[in-house]
Amino acid sequence: MFRADAPHLEGMNDEQIAAIVAPVAPMKVLAGPGSGKTRVLVGRVTHLINELGVPPSHILCITFTNKAAREMRERLVASVGEENARQITAGTFHSVASRMLRKHVHLLDGYGRGNDFVIYDEADTKSIIRKIMVDVFMEDKKKADPALAKSRISAAKSAVDACVGMDGRRMARALCDTRPSLKRDPYIRDQFPRLYDEYEANLRSSNALDFDDLLSAAVALLRTSEEARLFYRQRWRHVLVDEFQDTSLSQYELIRALAAETARVFVVGDVDQAIYSWRGAEVANIRTKFDSDFAGAGTVLLTKNYRSTATIVKAAQAVIGESRDRSPLELDAVRPGGKDVAVVATEDEIEEADFAAREAARAARSGVPLKDIAVLYRTHSQSRPLEEAFIRAGVPHVVVGDTAFYTRKEIKDLVAYLRVLFNSRDTVSLQRIINTPPRKIGPGTLEKLEAWAAGLPWVDGMPQPLGMALLDRTWSTPDQDDLLPPAADMGLAAGAYKAVSGFVSVMRELGEAVEVSDPGALTEEVVRRIGFEEYVADMENGDERVGYVKELVSIASDPSAVESLDGVDGGGAAGGGDNGATKRKSTGHAGLGEFLEGISLLMSAETRSEDEGADAVKLMTLHAAKGLEFDTVLITGCEDELIPFKRGDASSDAAEHDEEVRLFYVGLTRAKRKLFLCRAFKRQRFGRTVYADPSPFLEVIRESLVGGKPPQARRAGMGINPAEDDANTDESPRRAALGSDSLAEHLRRTTGAKAATGGSPAFRKYAAGESGGYAKANAWKRRM
Ligand code: ATP
Ligand code: MG
Numbered sequence: 001m002f003r004a005d006a007p008h009l010e011g012m013n014d015e016q017i018a019a020i021v022a023p024v025a026p027m028k029v030l031a032g033p034g035s036g037k038t039r040v041l042v043g044r045v046t047h048l049i050n051e052l053g054v055p056p057s058h059i060l061c062i063t064f065t066n067k068a069a070r071e072m073r074e075r076l077v078a079s080v081g082e083e084n085a086r087q088i089t090a091g092t093f094h095s096v097a098s099r100m101l102r103k104h105v106h107l108l109d110g111y112g113r114g115n116d117f118v119i120y121d122e123a124d125t126k127s128i129i130r131k132i133m134v135d136v137f138m139e140d141k142k143k144a145d146p147a148l149a150k151s152r153i154s155a156a157k158s159a160v161d162a163c164v165g166m167d168g169r170r171m172a173r174a175l176c177d178t179r180p181s182l183k184r185d186p187y188i189r190d191q192f193p194r195l196y197d198e199y200e201a202n203l204r205s206s207n208a209l210d211f212d213d214l215l216s217a218a219v220a221l222l223r224t225s226e227e228a229r230l231f232y233r234q235r236w237r238h239v240l241v242d243e244f245q246d247t248s249l250s251q252y253e254l255i256r257a258l259a260a261e262t263a264r265v266f267v268v269g270d271v272d273q274a275i276y277s278w279r280g281a282e283v284a285n286i287r288t289k290f291d292s293d294f295a296g297a298g299t300v301l302l303t304k305n306y307r308s309t310a311t312i313v314k315a316a317q318a319v320i321g322e323s324r325d326r327s328p329l330e331l332d333a334v335r336p337g338g339k340d341v342a343v344v345a346t347e348d349e350i351e352e353a354d355f356a357a358r359e360a361a362r363a364a365r366s367g368v369p370l371k372d373i374a375v376l377y378r379t380h381s382q383s384r385p386l387e388e389a390f391i392r393a394g395v396p397h398v399v400v401g402d403t404a405f406y407t408r409k410e411i412k413d414l415v416a417y418l419r420v421l422f423n424s425r426d427t428v429s430l431q432r433i434i435n436t437p438p439r440k441i442g443p444g445t446l447e448k449l450e451a452w453a454a455g456l457p458w459v460d461g462m463p464q465p466l467g468m469a470l471l472d473r474t475w476s477t478p479d480q481d482d483l484l485p486p487a488a489d490m491g492l493a494a495g496a497y498k499a500v501s502g503f504v505s506v507m508r509e510l511g512e513a514v515e516v517s518d519p520g521a522l523t524e525e526v527v528r529r530i531g532f533e534e535y536v537a538d539m540e541n542g543d544e545r546v547g548y549v550k551e552l553v554s555i556a557s558d559p560s561a562v563e564s565l566d567g568v569d570g571g572g573a574a575g576g577g578d579n580g581a582t583k584r585k586s587t588g589h590a591g592l593g594e595f596l597e598g599i600s601l602l603m604s605a606e607t608r609s610e611d612e613g614a615d616a617v618k619l620m621t622l623h624a625a626k627g628l629e630f631d632t633v634l635i636t637g638c639e640d641e642l643i644p645f646k647r648g649d650a651s652s653d654a655a656e657h658d659e660e661v662r663l664f665y666v667g668l669t670r671a672k673r674k675l676f677l678c679r680a681f682k683r684q685r686f687g688r689t690v691y692a693d694p695s696p697f698l699e700v701i702r703e704s705l706v707g708g709k710p711p712q713a714r715r716a717g718m719g720i721n722p723a724e725d726d727a728n729t730d731e732s733p734r735r736a737a738l739g740s741d742s743l744a745e746h747l748r749r750t751t752g753a754k755a756a757t758g759g760s761p762a763f764r765k766y767a768a769g770e771s772g773g774y775a776k777a778n779a780w781k782r783r784m
Pocket of ligand 1: 038
């Protein structure tokens with residue numbers, strides 16, 4: 001039942017329409033990049049609302065990034081109107097789970113978390129682990145490195161669909177089940193269970209969850225609480241998921257718990273774009289599990305690529321052909337191809353970055369909007385020289401997924417104040433701020449305070465966290481304004497006692513401000529009350545730090561600056577308040593909670609919000625580019641061991657190699673019209689100069705586009721003689737355009753070219769076939 005002329009079906013092909021108007025039943029859409037999966041998902045939501053009369057508040061859309069969620073809502077505004085669009089719930093797995101728990105975590109029996117829980121990011125969890133290593137395992141404070149332990153805890157948690165309440169022994173077993181090689185690891189056998197239990201106890205007493213917990217607690221909530229289950233099943237009668245190939249075990253279980261009985265689930269994905277197995281994503285979810293768990297699931301395949309030109313699609317297909325385990329789906333480009341793929345060689349990462357900035361500027365001059373240009377790279381560390389080059393060239397840019405701001409000391413300090421004000425049980429944050437700015441509460445005093453709190457009566461079956469004892473309690477003593485019990489009871493000397501009282505009094509005053517302020521005003525008040533600007537101004541680079549503090553105040557004042565999820569509470573039959581698409585500033589405890597949640601989710605690799613609104617070139621990792629599209633894409637660092645990436649500590653196995661293939665495939669298929677593949681001869685990595693071979697994928701692409709193996713081309717190490725001044729590439733002498741027909745001609749013209757027309761003398765020597773250029777040049781020759 002549908003109108004073929006409905007606006008959301010306009011221009012769609014038959015398969016796309018079939019998916020959009022399919023009867024309400026479990027449905028899976030499988031298709032390659034750029035084939036309109038996301039567009040179909042939006043079309044489906046429109047169809048549910050406009051044609052089937054489904055109330056928008058009954059729709060839950062899970063997207064991979066907050067940006068995708070926002071885009072979806074924007075598109076829906078056009079098709080179903082603002083009021084309707086506002087009522088659908090659209091967000092990432094983490095943001096949806098977080099909102100569910102915010103409302104219902106108290107229903108999770110024995111979990112010991114209140115609805116004002118905080119979310120601990122990597123740095124917070126590592127600081128807990130470091131403390132356990134030192135206090136419990138007596139490790140040397142300077143040497144204790146929590147990174148491996150954290151990744152083991154996280155791996156254990158992702159190996160179990162809902163680890164809530166499981167103890168360390170069980171988690172160690174779960175970890176070994178997924179990684180049998182760990183079975184004989186004495187660390188896992190002897191230390192891990194205790195470490196895990198201590199870690200959990202810490203989180204619990206701090207009323208905190210880590211990122212893994214968000215998902216497993218939400219699954220556990222739905223499984224164990226009839227009330228929550230009914231609420232959410234009633235609330236979200238239609239569940240749609242984009243990028244389904246990258247769902248993890250607990251994400252999949254969340255969908256199953258929500259949709260199992262109603263079976264109104266619609267997922268889209270592409271196994272060739274699965275790039276998160278290293279973080280626990282399971283391709284089996286889309287390949288087989290979905291069909292077996294959702295009986296009678298229909299499948300629609302899409303095979304036309306609307307995004308990229310034929311040349312780009314051809315290059316991408318050649319690359320994905322390198323994966324051993326790929327989808328049998330073919331992809332036909334709708335858009336014709338031309339000179340769309342270019343390989344660019346530069347001397348080093350600085351020249352590469354300059355090239356990227358110049359090329360972006362050139363594209364912009366020719367009419368491409370800046371935000372339709374992206375520079376992609378394999379590792380975050382590659383962003384620095386690029387950023388610098390863009391600044392030098394004066395080209396507006398934004399580093400997507402850059403959380404550097406939130407990891408700055410002054411920002412973490414200030415956020416820690418807000419967190420303690422929100423949840424006094426947050427021990428990690430309390431430890432951070434109790435003597436910041438310095439107020440004479442040294443480690444000795446802190447230890448005494450902790451001992452004092454540990455001796456207090458337990459609350460809710462747990463020892464009283466220090467923050468609760470200091471900030472939440474009323475102590476009836478006549479002479480101290482009831483702030484604290486007498487110094488002697490706390491085991492403190494007079495000076496320390498005075499210092500602690502001072503801190504407590506400031507925090508209690510600020511606590512009163514929470515209820516009457518929005519997050520911006522509150523942050524400003526904290527800064528003022530603790531003299532924070534004066535404190536950071538005295539530090540190294542003081543002015544800059546003061547600037548960052550002001551920026552946090554302004555972010556806190558602008559509710560749209562940090563993403564939070566709309567719609568969980570909104571409008572519907574079972575819903576309460578009305579969170580809107582047009583965000584309003586929330587005040588009080590709830591507003592503070594929303595703000596802090598937004599910041600926390602930003603720190604989760606998965607939900608990073610992108611500052612994509614600005615008209616600026618996007619710099620981002622290949623992973624972050626998933627699902628997005630740009631007119632012009634430059635992929636930098638197309639060098640062996642970077643693409644495909646080789647970890648320093650281990651040789652990569654075949655499965656890892658395949659994932660690298662898929663990742664590069666994702667990168668290539670982001671480009672609509674123009675794709676540059678950049679490689680440098682040498683690059684600074686891990687603080688040393690690395691001479692690099694070209695990525696083997698470049699040769700695969702070259703062969704697919706021009707065939708054959710011209711000797712001259714192979715000498716240049718990437719299949720292209722880099723010696724041509726292309727008509728529209730005058731600023732980059734070492735580029736070769738790889739249009740499918742133009743390249744053969746290009747090679748013919750350049751065969752025998754004696755010298756490159758740019759670069760250092762060493763480069764020119766090398767390009768001209770003379771020896772003694774780059775040390776690494778010899779290594780290339782050995783490979784030929
Ligand atoms: P990815 O796997 O990379 O996420 P996708 O399958 O989700 O890709 P979309 O982003 O939905 O693909 O679509 C890719 C581009 O093609 C978009 O610009 C979209 O608007 C366009 N497109 C999709 N279907 C059609 C169509 N039938 N007619 C014209 N353009 C289309
Ligand atoms: Mg998509």
